[in-house]
Amino acid sequence: MEPLDRFIARRRKWTWAEARLAIHQRRVQVDGLRTNRYHHPYTPDLVVTIDGAILADGPDDAVVLCHKPRGVACSHQRSHEPLLYDLVPPALAHPDLQSAGRLDRDTTGLLVLTIDGALIQRLTSPRQRCSKRYRITYAGVLARDAVAQVARGLVLPDDSQPCLPAELALAPTAAQGGRAILTLCEGRTHQVKRMIRALGGDVVGLHRDRIGGLELPMDLAPGAFRPASAAELALLIGMPREVAGQAVTPAPRPHAGPPSPGPLDAP
Numbered sequence: 001m002e003p004l005d006r007f008i009a010r011r012r013k014w015t016w017a018e019a020r021l022a023i024h025q026r027r028v029q030v031d032g033l034r035t036n037r038y039h040h041p042y043t044p045d046l047v048v049t050i051d052g053a054i055l056a057d058g059p060d061d062a063v064v065l066c067h068k069p070r071g072v073a074c075s076h077q078r079s080h081e082p083l084l085y086d087l088v089p090p091a092l093a094h095p096d097l098q099s100a101g102r103l104d105r106d107t108t109g110l111l112v113l114t115i116d117g118a119l120i121q122r123l124t125s126p127r128q129r130c131s132k133r134y135r136i137t138y139a140g141v142l143a144r145d146a147v148a149q150v151a152r153g154l155v156l157p158d159d160s161q162p163c164l165p166a167e168l169a170l171a172p173t174a175a176q177g178g179r180a181i182l183t184l185c186e187g188r189t190h191q192v193k194r195m196i197r198a199l200g201g202d203v204v205g206l207h208r209d210r211i212g213g214l215e216l217p218m219d220l221a222p223g224a225f226r227p228a229s230a231a232e233l234a235l236l237i238g239m240p241r242e243v244a245g246q247a248v249t250p251a252p253r254p255h256a257g258p259p260s261p262g263p264l265d266a267p
């Protein structure tokens, strides 16, 4: 049987010392009773809580891929309902599950959920240069030098720091409005919408179809969740394409997201 402090450390990705401190601080309950016993034997029939939140004994290192549907918030706050986290299947649910970066309520596409803070950092910190690709439908007319401005590092009117250099590809368009693909290595709040606005347009549709080297898998329909394979995880974090003997083949097109036979097909 696993001692309580080790169970907590394993589930929370804490050190044993951190787990013991939480027990010592009387923040841990077993079956509704506070305990100060580090070695209380843990068995899966026991309900363990820390600060009132149940510590589920789900899959330990599950990294969950999700195709975020339109209309749900990447938030745990009830006031933001409907919530993405309410759609997570019970087998993958965990009270500490977080998305690596957020997508707006009206944005669709690939999201990674995990309890692993280091992985979230790796996928979201601008220093790690993990790229995210967005397919955009916009209204209005973008500046003639939009692509060059984005490549240099776009200056947003409401931000003192220029954006990191990024890649913008525009579909040739005769009239107003159009489609674009923007690839960014950072994730400021509403960044894509703010960048397109700074360039003279207005985003009317936004879909993320790639994080790092991982494209939205074709089996993930809007609203679907599933654990990432080791090979998909390797693509996410930019490791070689062959991991643990699994060869990774890029998902064939069109995928479960918006069909994309061409590079600039819109969301």
Ligand code: URA
Residues within 6 Å of the ligand: 102, 103, 104, 105, 107, 189, 190, 191, 192, 193, 194, 206
């Ligand atoms: N940028 C945005 O403006 N919205 C998103 O949902 C993601 C990136």
